[in-house]
Amino acid sequence: MKELIRLENVTKAFGDQVVLKGIDLEIYENEFVTLLGPSGCGKTTLLRIIGGFETPSSGNVTLMGKDLLSIPAHKRPTNTVFQRYALFPHLNVYENVAFGLRIKKDKDDKSTKKEKEAALDAKVTKYLSMVGLIGFEERNVYKLSGGQQQRVAIARALINEPKILLLDEPLAALDLKLRQEMQYELKEIQKNAGITFLYVTHDQEEALTMSDKIVVINEGEIQQIGSPEDIYNEPTNEFVAKFIGESNIIEGIMKDDYLVSWDEKDYHCVDYGFKKNEVIDIVLRPEDLDIVPEQEGYIDGVVDSVVFKGVHYEIDVKTLKRIYTIHTTDYHQEGKKVSITFDKEDIHVMEKW
Numbered sequence: 001m002k003e004l005i006r007l008e009n010v011t012k013a014f015g016d017q018v019v020l021k022g023i024d025l026e027i028y029e030n031e032f033v034t035l036l037g038p039s040g041c042g043k044t045t046l047l048r049i050i051g052g053f054e055t056p057s058s059g060n061v062t063l064m065g066k067d068l069l070s071i072p073a074h075k076r077p078t079n080t081v082f083q084r085y086a087l088f089p090h091l092n093v094y095e096n097v098a099f100g101l102r103i104k105k106d107k108d109d110k111s112t113k114k115e116k117e118a119a120l121d122a123k124v125t126k127y128l129s130m131v132g133l134i135g136f137e138e139r140n141v142y143k144l145s146g147g148q149q150q151r152v153a154i155a156r157a158l159i160n161e162p163k164i165l166l167l168d169e170p171l172a173a174l175d176l177k178l179r180q181e182m183q184y185e186l187k188e189i190q191k192n193a194g195i196t197f198l199y200v201t202h203d204q205e206e207a208l209t210m211s212d213k214i215v216v217i218n219e220g221e222i223q224q225i226g227s228p229e230d231i232y233n234e235p236t237n238e239f240v241a242k243f244i245g246e247s248n249i250i251e252g253i254m255k256d257d258y259l260v261s262w263d264e265k266d267y268h269c270v271d272y273g274f275k276k277n278e279v280i281d282i283v284l285r286p287e288d289l290d291i292v293p294e295q296e297g298y299i300d301g302v303v304d305s306v307v308f309k310g311v312h313y314e315i316d317v318k319t320l321k322r323i324y325t326i327h328t329t330d331y332h333q334e335g336k337k338v339s340i341t342f343d344k345e346d347i348h349v350m351e352k353w
């Protein structure tokens with residue numbers, strides 16, 4: 001994979017408030033990269049630095065090995081899609097998408113006006129088809145639904161064929177069902193366009209669905225960089241584990257390689273490389289735990305609560321030392337005596353945060 005953008009020790013302060021604290025990040029060609037973190041963690045600021053709308057307080061940013069920070073925003077090979085679509089209300093769908101190319105002046109282009117129109121038409125059609133809006137060319141943009149308007153905004157941003165498309169919570173204004181549909185579509189669009197997407201969201205599900213690489217940020221610092229599977233299955237710390245999904249997080253001791261202990265009981269696990277008797281955190285995902293008859297599992301307890309969640313039941317089991325949350329398709333009555341079991345691969349050991 002070819003490196004497209006590199007950030008080295010990028011910091012940003014607004015007055016006394018340091019919002020980015022030494023960001024190191026590489027983004028490759030054709031990657032779908034998501035900056036994920038809670039509100040105010042600095043993700044939009046990072047996007048704006050790459051787009052040229054903000055300058056870092058210190059650090060370097062390069063694009064294909066060349067300094068990006070010295071290039072003014074309008075000359076950067078970037079384009080941005082915002083949460084609010086900012087379409088031109090007086091132009092129809094076709095002209096909104098064509099706009100980006102019409103204003104682009106190419107001194108070396110010697111083609112006739114007719115040839116230029118034909119080339120433009122081919123591109124508008126290509127990108128309208130990519131976002132599923134063929135047949136909508138003549139429509140007024142303000143008569144479109146929110147999702148359709150956002151597709152126009154995406155086509156308009158793609159038509160210039162930027163090296164990297166910056167997307168700042170572009171689906172946040174849509175309702176849940178449409179947002180979920182658009183998540184799959186965006187990933188398809190990115191693959192078909194062959195353009196790198198840098199996507200900002202605070203929604204972990206969105207990040208897990210679409211990304212090749214997720215960058216989890218908290219308070220201006222990167223917590224973890226990895227594939228959705230890495231981030232979900234092997235969170236590096238408690239912040240990531242909690243932010244990415246519901247979890248049972250338990251303090252324990254790494255007694256030895258492949259041997260972990262919590263609540264005075266030892267378990268075999270697949271983790272190694274920790275110090276002997278290092279205090280660590282353990283993540284047990286609710287969907288990795290199973291309920292079996294009393295005394296047949298590792299930890300006995302009593303069903304404390306049962307909530308039906310559509311596909312599974314969320315069941316809290318109260319044990320002597322703590323409550324475990326379990327997702328299972330099997331129903332268990334409140335008050336029933338049960339036991340909890342899991343595989344050793346499902347014990348995720350993290351360094352203490």
Ligand code: ATP
Nearest residue numbers: 014019037038039040041042043044045046200202
């Ligand atoms: P959100 O999801 O809420 O947009 P975010 O993670 O994108 O959050 P940023 O928008 O990057 O966060 O903001 C990080 C911090 O920097 C916030 O505390 C914000 O108030 C502050 N901030 C951002 N832009 C400016 C600015 N131009 N001047 C002063 N403070 C700013």
